[in-house]
Amino acid sequence: MTFSPQLEQRFAKLLTRYPEGRTRSAVIPMLIYAQDEVGAVTRELIDEVAKRCKVTPVQVDEVVGYYSMLHRKPQGKFHVQVCTNISCLLVGGEELYEHAKKKLGVGHKETTADGQFSLEEVECMGACSWAPAVEINYDFHHHVTPEKLDQLIDGLRKAQ
Amino acid sequence: MAELVKLNIDGRDIEAEKGALLIEVARQNGIEVPAFCYHEDYTLQAACRMCLVEIEKTPKLQVGCTTPVAEGMVVRTDSDIVKKARKGTLEFLLTNHPLDCPVCDKGGECELQDMVFRYGAGESRFVERKHHVDEKQWSPVVYFDAPRCILCYRCVRACNEGMGVGALGVGNRGAVSEIIPNHDDHLECDECGACIDICPVGALTSGSYRYQTRPWEMEHVGTICTHCADGCKTTLGVRNDEIMRGNNRDRSGINDEFLCIKGRYAFDFTKHPERLQSPMLRTANGHEAISWSKALDIIATKFSTVKLAGGKFGVIGSNHTTNEENFFLAKFARQALETKNVDHHRTGDLATLFDALSGKNNALATSADLYNAKAVLVIGADLSQQHPFLAFQARANVRHHNGHIYAVTTGEVREDQQAVASVRVQKGGELAGVESLREKLKAEGDLVVVFGDAVQGDALRKLVAFGDSLGIPVKYVCLVDYSNSRGAFDMGVTPKDGGLSREEMLAAADLDVLWVVGANPLKNTQLVSKKAFVVVQDLFMTETAKQADIVLPAASAYEKSGTVTNVCGEVQKLAQAIKVMGPKTDLEIMGLIAKEMGLNLGIWLPEKVFAEIRKAVHGYDVSPAQLAVGPAATMPLNGRVAALPGAIQSSGDTLFTSGSLTRYSEILNSVMEAPGQLYRGKGQ
Amino acid sequence: MAKQLYNPPSPLETRVLSKRFGLEGSETLDVYLANDGFKAFLKAKEMTPEAIIEEVKTSALRGRGGAGFPTGLKWSFVPRTSPKPRVLVVNADESEPGCCKDRLLIEYDPHQLIEGILIASLAVDAHVGYVYVRGEYRYLVEKMDRAIEEAYARGYLGDNVAGTGWKFDLHTHSGAGAYECGEETALLDSLEGKRGVPRMKPPFPAVAGAWGMPTLLNNVETFSAIPPIIRDGGAAFAALGTPKNGGTRLMCLSGHVNKPGVYEIPLGFPMMKAINELGGGMRNGKKLKAVVPGGSSCPLLKADECDIPMDYDTLAKVGSMLGAGGMVVLDEDTDMVKFALRIMRFYQHESCGWCIPCREGTTWLRKILQRFSDGHGRREDISLIGELSKNMLGRTFCALGDAAAMPTISIVEKFTEDFEKYLVAKEAVAV
Structure with missing residues (x-):
């Protein structure tokens, strides 16, 4: 499998970070960085990471199934993650999530037909004091109201 | 002697080794502490929380499986709070476990069923929907039913730690966690089925056994596997004279819980449709069935005539038949037929080894030695493929005793994973490879050397000299194929005192009679003598049987009693699991031929023959009482052994082949790894 | 994203760890150095490891990850003379619902964290460390990476830290979505490339942690508290709080209050004062119904149980916990x-x-x-x-x-x- 030079560079760095013979440690960071580029954790990617980190593919499979941010299926170009955990719940997180479902026309872990947006109801992501919060890809948005979410999504759509 | 501590469990004062696990100490003292995930051979998990016990001065309940005993500890395993905890845990377990016990294979021998019966609640408070996942087939021998799984991780550990395969993992997270195979939707592995037998519930089931019968409908007959030479005990579940399954769940036998695909599944050849059912006579139209009396009459007449005429006999015995059969055959040949032309397919150079060790005591390793020795050196063999139990022992040694493995082989072998040193050599370069390890080996406390047919003759003498020069106790295992190679040698089915070797018999143009008992010497060779009258005793129409004048249907190892001697010289008893109608045991066939010839070779009952063996064969003076309870290590004659003519060559079977039996076992042929696809080109 | 996450300083706060929040470029080494940065490390370099640990013990600092274990004591468990190298691990897997403080400490003052780690490395003689950051905090991985790069470039990490000859390497390590990895032994398994499943204890990480090596693992806030403790003395830090509950901590106020936010307050700060004054009182004039005092795992307190000082021991007395500082306020309408x-x-x-x-x-x-x-x-x-x-x-x-x-x-x-x-x-x- 080939990756961008930037990702290759990142991998090279990763593999030197851990004590000698401990390349398995690079599995999780490698998967998540590669997922960003490849779009999903594919079978091919699993085998590639296994090879690079000198583990068996099933050892990588175990990890992929465990971590909630690793996805075997491609997500939307913009992955909209709405938190509904307690701090967000108290200030409209659930309503925001319901709104997002209607706005995007998709449900939990679903992707819009055009592949642009996917939606996920997520657990606490560390924005409790600025709730309700939404993370789109890796960007945090705080104090999000349904109106603000509309603007965000429309803005991303327009930028296409 | 380790330090002892005094503790009290359930009001009983107990003394135990300091640091021993509480669960073990309790069990050793007859106090039941239930557990699913705990397994004394494998790493600790503390996952099932069934073994929670109350320890005085400790606020929370503690898991017995990871708590070391300490001086003054006061433990309760039967208090109300402990009982309540167990009940609670079982109640949790049953929330998602389907209550399909009436159809589940495990019903009747399920640990969860037993525990719920003993410790569980009568009624469930669970009224929600269960999480359902469909059953999956992972291989012809392994099925997985996720909802039944209680995630004790025994299978994962047995596969990874025990087998060294690591084909199973844990996928997903939380409530939807499940055991996963190493290739998305299927397994590529040893297909040993260890995961199935170690499963406390019916989550992993066997492709050949599932939905066939119930445990209580079977008789359970412990006998010795007839395939490789390791001598594993397999307990055959038998119903209506049909073998339904093989396992070693009671962990009796030298192999503890170990069995490979052959021991667990490859009994199916016994009911193969091509199994010979009656004696066959070669006619112009091919082989035709004839009666036993006619067949015996023809053979007896022919044998007597040739003997009277001073003709040349060739007798080939078997490395699958029992000691009694081989002993009787050798006696028949030497005493009655008056021939020294006796041999079998020799697969390891036992003669040279015994000769080279002459004068030494305790120089032959038992299978237990591979587990206990400080170091194991494997030379010229793919142990995990050819002797999977010995490989299992060595792995267990590393796991439990920090033993050291060294491998000197021509290719990659599984032993490399754990070896402290692996040396790659060209074929024939084994001794040089061994020499390169000299300094490391010298530093070991003691050593077991396991070698294949690559080391024979002079090379073997040099290997023993090398062992002598290390200055540490060294024991040897000469690897041989099949369930009774060692016995065939010990019983004298060899061309000693000037007889013709197997190859020489086949090549002798003036051979008058070739008598083959349980072997297939003509698989790849032509019989030179055109006039030879060929008698073959076998289960199937093998290449050799096809050339026979008379073929006699023989019983398999699972259909008779007697003894066999494994690769380490351990004599073990076979138990007859099923009765067969057409075929007879080789011992009976030989007895009947002798009777027909008017000979007196003694009673042909296995016990009677073994009594003779006790007197006649050095090292085999083992009492029936001793044999009844387990294996007995034999010690061959401690003295010079003359060299034997003829070739020594292993068949190089893999985990998925078993010589001529391979083609008659559907299960061995059904797995995708067969015949050796996965491992082809690797190893020795 | 543009909006700053920290609050304008309030007179009710005691800003020790967060004192640089709001300074222009607070995440840069220059601003850090100009504001007491690395004074503590240079001081610690002149101290014996025992003295450093003693100072931390004196500070009565307790682990800010949730369990509240005395930090100095934890450090003293690490076998400094073990033949195996020691490893430092920073738990930046902040995932407890209600908690969002470590974010700020990394975002606005990463060099304070680095300095804290370096001081710990002196105390336990470690030469490598890893900052385990939850996968959702990708932007913080990048911010931390930049800070680490800057520290290397300026000689505050690497073979000759601050010119003292001390050698220390620091790396980030991204998680990928798992609350359980905040549990220290699960975090170690995750760091080793495995499922984040907790380990059996003993052995404790201090003895056999990451890759079987003695490992000192602390929360971001715990490490960030170390420079002020060493710089101003453990006693000074301790004095900010109450006995056995030293110093200040970052409290994440959320829920039905008018001014949610992350506030640095001394241990022992009254809970009602936090709600009514720091938090600006209940939203929409509603009545208080309950408080989650330290994050979702802490037993809730009813309104009439909330008139207490917030320290570990008081919270324990009322049957709850101070946790990781996530205080969630619930009003009367909450279902x-x-x-x-x-x-x-x-x-x-x-x-x-x-x-x-x-x-x-x-x-x-x-x-x-x-x-x-x-x-x-x-x-x-x-x-x-x-x-x-x-x-x-x-x-x-x-x-x-x-x-x-x-x-x-x-x-x-x-x-x-x-x-x-x-x-x-x-x-x-x-x-």
Whole structure:
């Protein structure tokens, strides 16, 4: 499998970070960085990471199934993650999530037909004091109201 | 002697080794502490929380499986709070476990069923929907039913730690966690089925056994596997004279819980449709069935005539038949037929080894030695493929005793994973490879050397000299194929005192009679003598049987009693699991031929023959009482052994082949790894 | 994103760890150096490891990750002279619902964290460290990477830290979405490239942690508190708080208050003052119903239990915990059934699945609470919820089972009337 030079560079760095013979440690960071580029954790990617980190593919499979941010299926170009955990719940997180479902026309872990947006109801992501919060890809948005979410999504759509 | 501590469990004062696990100490003292995930051979998990016990001065309940005993500890395993905890845990377990016990294979021998019966609640408070996942087939021998799984991780550990395969993992997270195979939707592995037998519930089931019968409908007959030479005990579940399954769940036998695909599944050849059912006579139209009396009459007449005429006999015995059969055959040949032309397919150079060790005591390793020795050196063999139990022992040694493995082989072998040193050599370069390890080996406390047919003759003498020069106790295992190679040698089915070797018999143009008992010497060779009258005793129409004048249907190892001697010289008893109608045991066939010839070779009952063996064969003076309870290590004659003519060559079977039996076992042929696809080109 | 996350300083706060928040370029080494940066490290370099640990003990600093274990004591467990190299690990897997403080410490003052790590490395003679950052905080991985790069470039990491000859390497390590990895031994498994499943203790990480090496693992805030402690002395830090509860901590205020935010307050700060003054009082003039004092795993306090100083020992006395500083304020309109369900959904989703009581218990409880909240509750469910929670409590492999059980028990026992209301509504329909 080939990756961008930037990702290759990142991998090279990763593999030197851990004590000698401990390349398995690079599995999780490698998967998540590669997922960003490849779009999903594919079978091919699993085998590639296994090879690079000198583990068996099933050892990588175990990890992929465990971590909630690793996805075997491609997500939307913009992955909209709405938190509904307690701090967000108290200030409209659930309503925001319901709104997002209607706005995007998709449900939990679903992707819009055009592949642009996917939606996920997520657990606490560390924005409790600025709730309700939404993370789109890796960007945090705080104090999000349904109106603000509309603007965000429309803005991303327009930028296409 | 380790330090002892005094503790009290359930009001009983107990003394135990300091640091021993509480669960073990309790069990050793007859106090039941239930557990699913705990397994004394494998790493600790503390996952099932069934073994929670109350320890005085400790606020929370503690898991017995990871708590070391300490001086003054006061433990309760039967208090109300402990009982309540167990009940609670079982109640949790049953929330998602389907209550399909009436159809589940495990019903009747399920640990969860037993525990719920003993410790569980009568009624469930669970009224929600269960999480359902469909059953999956992972291989012809392994099925997985996720909802039944209680995630004790025994299978994962047995596969990874025990087998060294690591084909199973844990996928997903939380409530939807499940055991996963190493290739998305299927397994590529040893297909040993260890995961199935170690499963406390019916989550992993066997492709050949599932939905066939119930445990209580079977008789359970412990006998010795007839395939490789390791001598594993397999307990055959038998119903209506049909073998339904093989396992070693009671962990009796030298192999503890170990069995490979052959021991667990490859009994199916016994009911193969091509199994010979009656004696066959070669006619112009091919082989035709004839009666036993006619067949015996023809053979007896022919044998007597040739003997009277001073003709040349060739007798080939078997490395699958029992000691009694081989002993009787050798006696028949030497005493009655008056021939020294006796041999079998020799697969390891036992003669040279015994000769080279002459004068030494305790120089032959038992299978237990591979587990206990400080170091194991494997030379010229793919142990995990050819002797999977010995490989299992060595792995267990590393796991439990920090033993050291060294491998000197021509290719990659599984032993490399754990070896402290692996040396790659060209074929024939084994001794040089061994020499390169000299300094490391010298530093070991003691050593077991396991070698294949690559080391024979002079090379073997040099290997023993090398062992002598290390200055540490060294024991040897000469690897041989099949369930009774060692016995065939010990019983004298060899061309000693000037007889013709197997190859020489086949090549002798003036051979008058070739008598083959349980072997297939003509698989790849032509019989030179055109006039030879060929008698073959076998289960199937093998290449050799096809050339026979008379073929006699023989019983398999699972259909008779007697003894066999494994690769380490351990004599073990076979138990007859099923009765067969057409075929007879080789011992009976030989007895009947002798009777027909008017000979007196003694009673042909296995016990009677073994009594003779006790007197006649050095090292085999083992009492029936001793044999009844387990294996007995034999010690061959401690003295010079003359060299034997003829070739020594292993068949190089893999985990998925078993010589001529391979083609008659559907299960061995059904797995995708067969015949050796996965491992082809690797190893020795 | 552009908006700063820290609050304007309030006179009610005691800004020690957060004193550089709000300075222009506070995340840069220059600003850090100009504002007391690395004074503590240079001071520590002249101290013996024992003296450093003693200073930390004096400070009465307790782990800010949630368990509140005395930090100095934890450091003293690391075998400094072990033949195996020591490893430092920073727990930046902040995932406890209600908590969002470590974010700020990395975002606005990463060099303070680096300095804290370096001082710890002196104390336990370690030469490598890893900052384990939760996967969702990708932007913080990048910010941390930049800070680390800058520190290397300027000689504050690497072979000659601050010109002292001390050698230390620091790396970030990204997680990928798992609350359980905040548990220190699960974090270590994750760092080793495995599923984040907790490990058996003993051995404790201090003896055999990452890759079997002696490992010192602390929360971001704990490490960040070290430079001020060494710089100004442990006693000064301790004096800010109450006995055995030294110093200040970052409190994440959220929920139904007018001014939610992250505030640095001394240990022992009155809870009601936090709500009414720091938090600007209850939103919309509603009445207080309950408080989650330290994050979702802490048993809830009813309004009438909240008139207490916030320190570890007082919270323990009232049957709850200070946790990781996530204080969630609930007003009178809060539906406690829905709140309990949301907490259980979280723990069920995050249970690693390793042990039976947690895996099956959270799942069962989630199903009951969901059914209850959907209007299909039965009277016996109320006691069942409590009983099942107690069947998990203290019996699971790690603390996640307790974390799920404790708030649930507190809710079902303290707010039974909220559950009753559902039954009344259902019975009304039935009639």
